[in-house]
Amino acid sequence: MGDSGAARPWVVVREDGNGNRYRVGRYATRAEAESVVSRFGPAGQRQIYRVERAGGGDAANSA
Template identity: 55%
Template sequence: MNDGTVTLHWLVVRQDDNGHRYRVGSYATRAEAEKIADSLGDRGTRRMYWVEQVGQSGPDGD
């Protein structure tokens, strides 16, 4: 059954200089999330951006 909803399984996460992590957005596909993370990472800041699947806890899955 299709109720017309989209499941957002991919997150873009940012970690600041103090180690705090923030969810930037949720996306339906990994490719979409990676495109956003790449564009944010190109801003020349020291912040880290990465993509993780819902249920992971960090850039290395820790």
């Protein structure tokens, strides 16, 4: 992963209705990651966007 993981510990993940997860991007702050998630609008029935700490742990359901 290199040094970028340490500098950008917050990850936005999209999970679809089948449980498949895709990393959307990595961000330096949780606020920055949540701002990106808010641009996707309300959660659809088939996909959820989450803000997570890289390496697991602190996850927050978002739009």
